[in-house]
Amino acid sequence: MTDVDVKQKVLAANAAAAASLREDFGRAATLVVNLISSPGSGKTTLLEKTALALKDTLRLGGLEGDIATERDADRLRRTGIPARQILTGGSCHLDARQVARALAEEGTRLANLDVLLIENVGNLICPTGYDLGEDFKIVLLSVAEGDDKPFKYPAIFAKAAVTVVTKIDLLPYVPFDLAAVREQVASLAPEGRILELSATTGAGMQAWLSLLTDALARKRAAVCAAEGVS
Amino acid sequence: MTDVDVKQKVLAANAAAAASLREDFGRAATLVVNLISSPGSGKTTLLEKTALALKDTLRLGGLEGDIATERDADRLRRTGIPARQILTGGSCHLDARQVARALAEEGTRLANLDVLLIENVGNLICPTGYDLGEDFKIVLLSVAEGDDKPFKYPAIFAKAAVTVVTKIDLLPYVPFDLAAVREQVASLAPEGRILELSATTGAGMQAWLSLLTDALARKRAAVCAAEGVS
Numbered sequence: 501m502t503d504v505d506v507k508q509k510v511l512a513a514n515a516a517a518a519a520s521l522r523e524d525f526g527r528a529a530t531l532v533v534n535l536i537s538s539p540g541s542g543k544t545t546l547l548e549k550t551a552l553a554l555k556d557t558l559r560l561g562g563l564e565g566d567i568a569t570e571r572d573a574d575r576l577r578r579t580g581i582p583a584r585q586i587l588t589g590g591s592c593h594l595d596a597r598q599v600a601r602a603l604a605e606e607g608t609r610l611a612n613l614d615v616l617l618i619e620n621v622g623n624l625i626c627p628t629g630y631d632l633g634e635d636f637k638i639v640l641l642s643v644a645e646g647d648d649k650p651f652k653y654p655a656i657f658a659k660a661a662v663t664v665v666t667k668i669d670l671l672p673y674v675p676f677d678l679a680a681v682r683e684q685v686a687s688l689a690p691e692g693r694i695l696e697l698s699a700t701t702g703a704g705m706q707a708w709l710s711l712l713t714d715a716l717a718r719k720r721a722a723v724c725a726a727e728g729v730s
Numbered sequence: 731m732t733d734v735d736v737k738q739k740v741l742a743a744n745a746a747a748a749a750s751l752r753e754d755f756g757r758a759a760t761l762v763v764n765l766i767s768s769p770g771s772g773k774t775t776l777l778e779k780t781a782l783a784l785k786d787t788l789r790l791g792g793l794e795g796d797i798a799t800e801r802d803a804d805r806l807r808r809t810g811i812p813a814r815q816i817l818t819g820g821s822c823h824l825d826a827r828q829v830a831r832a833l834a835e836e837g838t839r840l841a842n843l844d845v846l847l848i849e850n851v852g853n854l855i856c857p858t859g860y861d862l863g864e865d866f867k868i869v870l871l872s873v874a875e876g877d878d879k880p881f882k883y884p885a886i887f888a889k890a891a892v893t894v895v896t897k898i899d900l901l902p903y904v905p906f907d908l909a910a911v912r913e914q915v916a917s918l919a920p921e922g923r924i925l926e927l928s929a930t931t932g933a934g935m936q937a938w939l940s941l942l943t944d945a946l947a948r949k950r951a952a953v954c955a956a957e958g959v960s
Contacts, residue, residue, distance in 0.1 A: 502736075503736045503739075503740065506732075506733040506736050509733075510733065538768040538769045538770060538852070538875075539768045539854055539875055539876075539879055539882065539883065540768060540872070540874065540875025540876045540879060541875075566882055567855060567882060567883055567884070567885070568881060568882055568883070568884050569878070569881050569882050571878055571881075571882065590855075590885070592822060592853070592855040592856055621855070622768070622854065622882070622883075623822070623853055623854075623855060624769055624852065624853075625797060625820075625822040625851070625853060625856070626822055626855070626856070642770070642874060644770065644872060644874030644875075644897065644900065644904075645768075645769055645770025645771075645874075646769075646770045648799070648801055649769055649770060651798060651799050651801075652769065652796055652797065652798055652799050652801065652852070653769065653797055653798070653852075654797070654798050655797070655820070667874065669903070670874065670900065670903055670904070673899075673900055673903055674874075674900070
């Protein structure tokens with residue numbers, strides 16, 4: 501087998517596991533989002549604030565992908581939602597079988613959720629090709645990272661349904677052309693949405709929370725409609 | 731062949747190519763550094779400022795690894811040094827054969843340099859295992875990324891001879907515990923050095939430039955001593 505064959509075999513196995521997860525998530529009407537970004541773009545902080553804002557009205561849970569440390573799952577659990585750390589054993593992305601195994605091992609703690617928040621390994625490249633059964637991918641870009649990133653990492657910005665520009669409270673202190681980022685994202689993902697927020701100050705958070713609750717409402721409606729038909 | 735076999739074959743081929751590069755760099759007494767970090771930690775900006783500071787006294791050249799765009803090589807060339815973009819075709823790291831091919835194709839433009847600056851693909855994971863024939867690896871961490879990153883990406887912080895904490899001009903605006911980072915780095919790389927700088931304000935730049943010129947002097951002395959012996 502060549503390395504291309506091996507890669508294709510791995511991706512096919514992942515696709516099968518992802519399809520099975522997607523069926524389960526559909527039956528439970530669980531909205532699943534897959535957050536992808538560089539290390540330090542603010543994925544965990546955004547999820548902490550999301551959990552605090554929504555946990556009293558929705559059943560939330562988190563899966564945290566990392567190379568090492570339980571730190572991010574600990575942070576989510578401290579907000580009061582169930583969360584599990586997945587250590588990838590050196591791999592630069594989560595895969596669907598890791599997600600399935602983690603959910604199975606957590607049992608009822610991560611079952612029948614309204615929203616499952618998956619934080620991928622910090623990396624703009626490797627997670628792009630691995631479907632985790634999610635409803636959509638979300639890519640985060642902190643303003644401190646610079647405004648050239650969508651065109652430098654085009655695959656993930658093209659694939660993500662939502663681009664979230666984070667840490668906008670730092671805009672006065674860094675060179676970052678928001679209009680340039682909007683243009684790059686529009687060209688890579690014409691159907692994609694772009695949000696700008698600061699999880700620290702709360703600016704833009706309402707639009708983000710609405711995006712999640714609206715997507716959940718649409719998913720529930722679609723599940724009901726399908727049940728009505730069948 | 732299993733995927734583990736394929737990975738081992740790839741790494742063995744890379745090691746052979748890296749050894750050959752290291753011999754060439756030794757003969758030419760070229761100091762070679764391999765810069766690794768998340769996207770947006772400031773690698774290119776640091777190299778631009780390094781080029782501007784040293785290009786009148788030393789022959790510098792750059793190799794820029796990216797998934798897409800010629801942007802970073804363009805930025806280096808604008809400082810007046812020769813630079814070549816290596817587009818990795820989707821791969822999340824440079825490998826030694828790409829470096830060898832790029833140097834061969836550039837011919838005299840990137841030959842007989844005093845310092846070759848290699849900027850790897852933006853990523854704290856994949857570049858760690860690929861030797862490029864460099865004298866040492868340098869990992870960058872921007873203060874905007876947060877102070878938990880060394881323990882979350884331990885392999886690269888353990889392997890890098892130098893950790894450069896960048897964007898310290900943003901310290902007043904972000905939560906970042908420098909002492910915590912120093913402790914993590916000291917535990918992962920007891921022999922490693924840690925520098926803190928802002929390429930924007932120039933703070934800490936002198937120590938960085940001295941680190942490079944001292945390393946170059948040591949390499950030249952070692953090459954002379956070896957020639958004297960043989």
